[in-house]
Amino acid sequence: MLEENEPAIIASLREDLDKPELESSVFEVAMLKNSVTLALKELKHWMTPEKVKTSIMTFPSSAEILPEPLGVVLIISAWNYPFLLSLDPVVGAIAAGNALVLKPSEIAPAASSLLTKLIGEYLDSSSIRVVEGAVNETSALLDQKWDKIFYTGNGKIARIVMAAAAKHLTPVVLELGGKSPAVVDSGINLQVSVRRIIAGKWGCNNGQACISPDYILTTKDNAPKLVGTLKQELEKFYGKNPLESKDLSRIVNANHFARLSKLLDDDKVSGKIVHGGERDKSKLRISPTILLDVPRDSLIMNEEIFGPLLPILMVDKIEDSFDIINTGTKPLAAYLFSNNKKLKQQFVATVSAGGLLINDTAVHLVVHTLPFGGVQESGTGAYHGKFSFDAFTHKKAVLYRSLMGDAPLRYPPYTKSKLRL
Ligand code: NAD
Numbered sequence: 524m525l526e527e528n529e530p531a532i533i534a535s536l537r538e539d540l541d542k543p544e545l546e547s548s549v550f551e552v553a554m555l556k557n558s559v560t561l562a563l564k565e566l567k568h569w570m571t572p573e574k575v576k577t578s579i580m581t582f583p584s585s586a587e588i589l590p591e592p593l594g595v596v597l598i599i600s601a602w603n604y605p606f607l608l609s610l611d612p613v614v615g616a617i618a619a620g621n622a623l624v625l626k627p628s629e630i631a632p633a634a635s636s637l638l639t640k641l642i643g644e645y646l647d648s649s650s651i652r653v654v655e656g657a658v659n660e661t662s663a664l665l666d667q668k669w670d671k672i673f674y675t676g677n678g679k680i681a682r683i684v685m686a687a688a689a690k691h692l693t694p695v696v697l698e699l700g701g702k703s704p705a706v707v708d709s710g711i712n713l714q715v716s717v718r719r720i721i722a723g724k725w726g727c728n729n730g731q732a733c734i735s736p737d738y739i740l741t742t743k744d745n746a747p748k749l750v751g752t753l754k755q756e757l758e759k760f761y762g763k764n765p766l767e768s769k770d771l772s773r774i775v776n777a778n779h780f781a782r783l784s785k786l787l788d789d790d791k792v793s794g795k796i797v798h799g800g801e802r803d804k805s806k807l808r809i810s811p812t813i814l815l816d817v818p819r820d821s822l823i824m825n826e827e828i829f830g831p832l833l834p835i836l837m838v839d840k841i842e843d844s845f846d847i848i849n850t851g852t853k854p855l856a857a858y859l860f861s862n863n864k865k866l867k868q869q870f871v872a873t874v875s876a877g878g879l880l881i882n883d884t885a886v887h888l889v890v891h892t893l894p895f896g897g898v899q900e901s902g903t904g905a906y907h908g909k910f911s912f913d914a915f916t917h918k919k920a921v922l923y924r925s926l927m928g929d930a931p932l933r934y935p936p937y938t939k940s941k942l943r944l
Contacts, residue, residue: 557889611906681697707860721756815834824836841866856877877895
């Protein structure tokens with residue numbers, strides 16, 4: 524399905540987001556093919572019951588953990604990576620032996636309709652169905668009893684999903700977002716660091732990605748050099764007029780354009796734009812924009828940005844960054860650029876996020892041996908690689924006993940001599 528329809532997938536993403544072909548091909552097709560290939564290769568191992576040790580209390584006995592499908596699951600996905608975020612959990616659900624309903628996002632309508640067509644053509648419709656739609660259709664789906672709900676999107680709707688699931692005691696995986704920080708230390712290769720920040724921010728759907736760096740923390744001394752390098756590399760990548768660049772996605776729709784515009788028009792950040800800031804409402808385009816020294820009580824610092832705006836906060840000592848991160852809710856990802864061993868250790872020991880990545884952004888996502896998911900308000904549960912199989916599996920505990928060697932100790936009468944044993 525993915526191989527035969529890559530051009531159609533790329534075209535639908537052009538329509539919904541004007542997503543550059545390379546981004547579509549790598550993040551929405553190649554990554555999915557990797558997931559499928561891995562599941563096909565590893566499924567035998569993932570399915571194999573795990574023999575485990577038993578207790579002296581049950582001697583003689585043997586035990587195993589037997590993976591079994593949960594049943595019928597609901598997967599609700601988001602618009603920013605509409606193929607990856609729909610089909611990656613589908614791979615896990617199918618591998619684990621479940622039937623499923625997929626509800627793609629109505630905000631990427633071309634992708635949603637192509638997903639429906641392709642899944643209908645290529646997959647077994649007796650066990651895999653797509654339901655398209657928005658709030659009404661999703662609400663009707665959420666009224667049903669499911670064996671698991673896997674939701675990707677924002678935390679506000681996640682609360683609706685979790686409340687609906689609670690009615691039936693249905694377990695959930697919630698893949699959410701948050702304000703993922705990037706801490707930039709001094710004494711590093713700034714050009715490589717900045718390129719990697721740009722790749723994770725504007726190179727991921729123009730910042731409309733859950734693991735894009737949301738804001739930067741750096742020292743007052745380091746900030747001018749950092750801003751200078753960001754400007755220089757951004758111009759190399761996207762030219763002097765980035766609104767015309769073919770290598771940047773557009774903002775998905777007018778609502779999100781208005782939401783991002785409001786963040787820029789906030790009085791508290793007026794005069795803080797040090798790069799970009801250009802907008803074209805008719806084309807839904809916003810250029811890569813850097814804001815320096817934004818107040819922490821500004822709008823932009825109090826919600827997930829999910830777009831091409833990058834505020835920079837300045838601290839006296841780089842270690843102060845960790846306190847700032849830890850005063851907020853736990854993010855989906857946290858990044859540190861540093862060569863300092865002690866600082867790296869302190870970052871890993873004190874910062875809590877879904878995932879940590881040192882000296883790069885976003886690429887932890889492709890390491891299938893790492894679980895991908897949030898913590899606290901950035902999500903619950905995880906997937907990718909075997910974690911996807913596990914997310915849709917019940918691990919059934921099985922203990923085998925023999926009828927030989929029956930010890931009288933557990934049976935009444937409970938005499939004092941039994942107690943002494
Ligand atoms: P969205 O608007 O596409 O919504 C997600 C899903 O929720 C859609 O399928 C939509 O139909 C459904 N929905 C909307 N309103 C609903 C309602 N009232 N009741 C029931 N269902 C409803 O996507 P979004 O929320 O704008 O996505 C962006 C958010 O998702 C960001 O916070 C981002 O960080 C997060 N995200 C997380 C991941 C991850 O893997 N952790 C990936 C992508 C996006």
